[in-house]
Amino acid sequence: METLEQIFVTFANYAWGTPMLVLLVGGGVIFLIFSRFMPYRNFRHGIEVLSGKYEDPTAPGDINHFQALSSTLAATVGMGNISGVAIALGVGGPGAIFWMWITALVGMATKYFTCTLSIMYRGKDSSGKIQGGPMYYIVEGLGPKWKPLAMFFSLAGLIGCTPMFQSNQLTQIIRDTVLAENGWLGYDVMLLADTAMTETGFRLSDIIVGLLLVGLVSLVIFGGIKRIGNVASRLVPLMVAVYILTVVYIIINNISDLPQYFWLIVSDAFKGEYASGEAAFGGALGFMISQGIRRGAFSNEAGIGTEAMAHGAAKTREPVREGLVGMLEPAIDTLLVCSMTAMALLMTGAWTDSSVDGITMTATAFQTGIPAIGLYLLLICVFIFSVTTMFTYSYYGSKCLNFLAGANRAHYYNYFYIFSIFIGSITTIDMVVNLVDGMFAMMAIPTVISTLLLAPRVMEATRDYFERKKKGEFDQI
Incomplete structure (x- = not known):
């Protein structure tokens, strides 16, 4: 187990080395400059599209703009915002949060x-159904000779789109709080915090929670994207509201410390003073930057390609409108939700506790910030965040298998998917994080490269769209 874990750690560290950081962040900067900051200048129009003002029920696709955004937010606004931020702080220090912000700012243009x-x-699968995503726009936009790049994306997506991180962290908080608090584990959880094994084998509590999650998620994912979109559009706004209100309470109670910690984030971003490791390139500072970008990419998924798969199912004939909706996600996910989590962890001092990591660190912050009910509010949020993320990721992985093996075999991915939920529940956080991180990096390579090559066509469509909008062609829709 330890050897396999070290293999995954080495794989992720090299996958997220300097070349990947340059590709992901550098690519986003190129998109931002090439578009002349268009995503920021048309933020309001993106919200108008999201509100349904330009809805066309006869357009091809499966879900509306709001459901597409909700489905992607169900995947991005999740454990990456709660435990992912804690991981970034724990191993990279406050400066890592600054680099998460950078991924969001350039990620808006990328998305x-x-x-x-x-x-x-959009292309068609073997059954003739319209599909969208990097694998399809690589083949349809760049031509059949680029299909190996599309296949590489899909192969990486089979593993990268598994929900092991979500099931791992949900299991951890249930084990370390609810079960441990009531003495239902039969052993001291603090003595076994760094391992998924006891002397008698895997923890019984982890196995039970994993099986329950398998049953719950199965009820939704076998219904396809329409059911996922319907469930996500109801749960996502609720979970964001509850979580934000809870964190706002902690921040307001410590509002005098806000300038201090904001400056700590900015100043440490170029020092890496609190980083707990060293990257293959760049030492402690490089390690901190790498951790911030990795956690930012995991959180908002800009440039990874998952977001394009969900938005490819939207009902619309105007590509630019879906781009405008997609660009809203990093602002909501990373600039808002992740920043608030970081402030709560910093203000309560939870980030300095070396005995906790991941979701348990966030639980400590909520217990400290709101002693009576903070932990229970977090439990509710964690449950909804992680489960809705699991709902959405199954759709991504099945689309990858659809592309590789055909529509008649795509449903087989769901069986592998629910098995991965169970595996994530019983294994260590280091194995899960590094395996998924590495595969996310592999998915980003074909996504960013193909998007850079097709960027001129996006700008041509953008100019055409806004010229028609200026003429008032959309006013009667």
Whole structure:
């Protein structure tokens, strides 16, 4: 187990080395400059599209703009915002949060391009159904000779789109709080915090929680994207509201410390003083930057390609509109939710407790910030965040298998998917995080490269769209 874990750690560290950081962040900067900051200048129009003002029920696709955004937020606004931020702080220090912000700022432009392409170059699967996503816009936009790149994306997506991180962290907080608090484990959880094994084998509590999650998620994912979209559009706004209100309470109670910790994030971003390791390139500072970008990419998924798969199912004939909706996600996910989590962890001092990590660190912050009910509010949020993320990721993975093996075999992915939920529940956080991180990096390679090559076509469509909008062609819709 330890050897396999070290293999995954080494794989993730090299996958997220300097070349990947340059590709992901550098690519986002290129999109931002190439678009002349268009995503920021049309933020309001993106909200108008999201509100349904330009809805066309006769357009091809399966879900509306709001459901597409909700489905992707169900995947991005999740454990990456709660435990992912804690991991970034724990191993990278406060400066890692700054680099998470950078991924969001440039990620808005990246998502505009990838989500626009997901509609511009939708393809058809073996059953003749319209599909969208990087694998399809690579083939449809760049041509059949680029299919190996699309296949590489899909192969990485089979593992990268598993919900092991979500099931691992949900199991951890249930084990370390609810079960441990009531003495139902039969052993001291603190003595076994760093291992998924006891002397008698895997923890019985982890096995039970894993099986319960398998049953719950199965009820939804076998219903397809329409059911996922319906469930997500109801749960996502609720979970964001509850979580934000809870964190706002902690921040307000410590509001005098806000400038201090904001400056700590910014100043440490170029020092890496609190980083707990060293990257293959760049020492402690490089390690901190790598951790911030990795956690930011895991949180908002800009440039990874998952967002394009969900938005490719939207009902619309206007690719630019889906790009405008997609660009909203990093602002909501990372700039808002992740920043608030970071402030709660910093203000309560939970990030300095070396005995806790991941979701348990966040639980400590909530217990400290709201002693009476903080932990229970977090439990509710964690449950909804992680489960809705699990709902959405199954759709991503099945689309990857659909592309590789055909529509008649796509449903087989769901069986592998629910098995991975169980595996994530009983294994260590280091194995899960590094395996998924590494596969996310592999998915980003074909996504960003193909998007850079197709960027001129996106800008051509953008100019055409806004010229028609200026002429008032959409006013009667």
